[in-house]
Amino acid sequence: MPNIMVGEVKPGSKILKDVITPLGGTLFTKGKVLLPRDLDILQAFLIQQVEIEGSEGEAKTSDPLKAASKPAPSKAGSIINESVLAKSNSPLHDEYDKMLALIKKSYFSVAAASLPIFELRSQLEILISHLKDYSILKFAPRTLNDQDYNYHNAVLSALTSYKIAQWCGYPQKDWMQAAFGGLLHDIGNVKVDASLLQKPASLNSAEIEEVRRHTTYGYQLLRNVTAINEGVRLAALQHHEKVDGSGYPLRLEGNQIHFYAKIVAVADIFHAMTLERAYRKAKSPYLVLEQLLTESFGKLDPVIVQTFIQKTTEFYNGTRIRLSDGRHAEIIFTDRNNPTRPMVQVEGKIVNLAQERELHIQEIIA
Template identity: 35%
Template sequence: MRTITIDLIQERMILNQDIYSELGGIIFKKGTILKERDREILKAFGITKIEIDQESDVNEKQDKVVNKTEDQSSLAEDFNTYFKNALKVIDIVLKNAQGNAPIPIMAIREVITPLIQDKYINPQYLLNLKLYSTDFTKYESHHALSVSLLSYAIGKWVGLEKNEWIQLALAGILHDIGMSRIPSHILYSKNKLVPYEYEEIKMHTFYGYKMLNHTMGLSKGTHLAVLQHHEREDGSGYPLHFKEQQIHFYAKIVAVADIFHAMISKRNYRSEYSPYLVIDHLLNESYQKLNSFIVRTFAKHMVNLSIGNKVILSNGMVGDIIYIDQNSPTRPMIKTREGIINLAQEINLHIKEVFKQNQK
């Protein structure tokens, strides 16, 4: 380790410290492999000296990155297999529910257990759940499983007891089980729903709650999440127009997971939304309709942007992240060929995609 002035920065030097701005935002993380262009970024923030590792560490670090990439590829293949296996079971459960078949809670727990391992409860997988939802005819199953994984993750991140996490996962699987009681001509209508049809759709929360009344293996919170996941903090939701403390905490978690996955998913009547735009939407909704603590905790864990990430913006421009304000994690400063764009000020722009390492 040694300290140098930024004028001496060379390609492939490794940063040995976190670099912060005067406002406390992180500019570069420890371990960043520097480029000569980073010198200008540091100058812009008034940084004159940095600590670096010896350049000889670069090759060793790159070997570790290669090995890590190979491990991640294997994990992704396993996740895909587990996801598909779980979908088969959930698809059968949802279809059988139309005929009043009992809900096989133990079978559901068995197929989701491999997916809720710590190595999968992270943004790498949860931000990309839309990639597994390409079959529009299986959307209900994909949505149920995805909301399950997201609800489990949120329960963990907000600090609930470990034994509650699996109940949240079950709530996610079953939150829309009442849709099996909605007439198919309404549920799959290609036309805009008329008022009475929309009122019938809203009844799925009551139907699902009633269906699960005598199902063993579910907590009270799980039952209430099925009933209340469309309630909102300001009383504007349904079916009972509950507010704030009247709504069970599980229902508030499932509500966030439900909205997130629905919006990032491509449907036959619209394109998917960027997960970063959806998180923006959730943060805006947290002021009145959604629980602020849950949404902000979710955003904190899901927005895995880092200084140096290459991104594509909604207008097609490509650039590198040079600064992240922790109060607006989805709206960093981006350096493009045309100049620096501050997304916190350019509200009509958003991050569409973060490039993977091999796309740069």
């Protein structure tokens, strides 16, 4: 069947060949039934022709408009499923709350007693058994308060570190240990003056040095803990090191930094920036992803960062969002070259956030 000019294509037409963007991304896959808005997307990407099912030897759909009204088979179905599963009455939230209470109790007791590592491991394994329901950009704890920030950061960093270790192709034996690295990376904060951790004003040089000691305190607290490997201890010590040697406490470079610490660094920064603090509002997860991408040039491991961004934004076509100007919109296409700035439909129009740089996604609604 010859290609048809996009201006002549009707809603309900079925695509016979993948539609590729000028930058090489797949816009629509073979077999998709085009909806009216899909025609706008084709034009927005300057696609001139598509190959569609027609009368010459191809079977037409018996009722094109009826076919167009049905959801096209796509990854959007998994989005709806994730949205349902992420609601606050899910088993994931139940186990998250148990993990939160346990890590909070552990923080209070670790300075005076041994860490309940086997209890922590048991609850972490239960929590991770619900990992399929955990969407990094969409999950929100049931309750948040300023005093519990460190504990939320610990549990979220554990879940995210586990997923990053999976996504990056590390051996399965490292996944749980990377999660432990996320869970315990800031445990040294128990030996830091709490007023410094909550201080809204800028810290002076002496206070900064004291806060930075949480890395060495953490390593010391974990040094004799069984059931974790040395990588977990090094994650506590090294998660603020940078690949260019500008981090702390030891100014390590590149391969001198344990890969658990590199994984935890990404998870920690993401959750630190997207959680609400007493002195700072939570940032848009999409803006934080962009910041991580910037940090990957000389600061963070670029492979880990790029994998994290690619995977967290992978299945979000169909997701409803709120833009930075307050308008509600829907993600309709994510270009792999600009994963944090997809095309969205807002008030009946298609907006390409890669071009409209003054706008960004503020919040994922569902």
